[in-house]
Amino acid sequence: MEAAPSVRTFSPSSSSSAGARPCLLLAGPASRRARGLAAPPQPRAVASSRAPLVVSSPPPPEASVTPAPAHAKVDRSGRFCSPRAARELALMISYAACLEGTDVVRLFDRRISARREPGFVFDKACLLSYNHMSFGGGPLEVGTEEEAEKLTSQNEKDSANEEDVLSAPPKLVYNNFVLRLSRELLVAVASGWDKHVDIIDKIIPQAWKDEPVARILELCILHIAMAEMTSKGTPHKVVINEAVDLAKRFCDGGAPRVINGCLRTFVKDHVDVAGTSQGAESKS
Structure with a gap:
């Protein structure tokens, strides 16, 4: 990835609605x-x-x-x-x-x-x-x-x-330590960006494809998790759990569940047991 995609506008998704009974709702x-x-x-x-x-x-x-x-x-x-x-x-x-x-x-x-x-x-x-x-x-x-x-x-x-x-x-x-690890993750994100864009486009739900600008956070979480799996050798379960926790903290709605499913599909179809990309291995 030479540069991240330019974004002109940002459309936040709608908030959760209240139940049928009257109540006071507080921002979480x-x-x-x-x-x-x-x-x-x-x-x-x-x-x-x-x-x-x-x-x-x-x-x-x-x-x-x-x-x-x-x-x-x-x-x-x-x-x-x-x-x-x-x-x-x-x-x-x-x-x-x-x-x-x-x-x-x-x-x-x-x-x-x-x-x-x-x-x-x-x-x-x-x-x-x-x-x-x-x-x-x-x-x-x-x-x-x-x-x-x-x-x-x-x-x-x-x-x-x-x-x-x-x-x-x-x-x-x-x-x-944190600064060094964070930079290593970002280097991996940059180097695998183009390949992971194609994979993400195949595994995310259609609703996310229809509103990509409103899903920047979720897509960034997927890029970071995929990059860590294929470049750092971190166990898949650890990476998926960390990605889901990031989604719970910074995203809304069903994002944690969708990210969990997307990353499990990524591991199943695109990552071998050693943690390297199957596509990259087949070319070598």
Whole structure:
């Protein structure tokens, strides 16, 4: 892939609808996370990519206010150090590259080397509150306006926290291992882009083909997962589970289920036991 496809417009898909009974619906975590994915050059500029989702059940009081360092997985320097963070960063860069119509590796290098704005300050404490395993769900029904206001306030705080993390300069958020792994994934995405475009076109549902611009996130997840399977030697089950979790965090509707099915088809028809592309092996 010389460069990611240029995108002129972006049409967010429709949000989940409420049930028959009257209830108060609150925007869920998937919508606020999608706002940070555009990864624009300016640290505080964040684009929205999805219509709001709603969460299925109210979080326990202690979970809504207590940081979750176990999920954050930070090292001694206070930066993210897990492979999941690397995949998340690769998705953020891939998505932004599609919106800008630029090469994913070139965009990654540009973001890494970008100078911070004068006066920019990043509070590393927000990394401890960031949860890589926070997923959205269905409608949430609450009994009183007070409960609704409380949960809405907590959603807004979580949204601001995640916005700070996802839009901060990568070197302040991720350690060298994560940055290196993320770049390796993006190099694999770039080198396998053309081949995987043809495969993806055959295995995704027709509805996604009819609205490709509204499915940029989902298609980027597929590209990253396929590239990791064929270039990194990561076990297929691990890659599929990670891709599904990314879809649960950043996409809406039935995207996790569709991505799971697409990747299983990809493994069955296009990847051998060793994890290499069958098409590439047959040519050699």
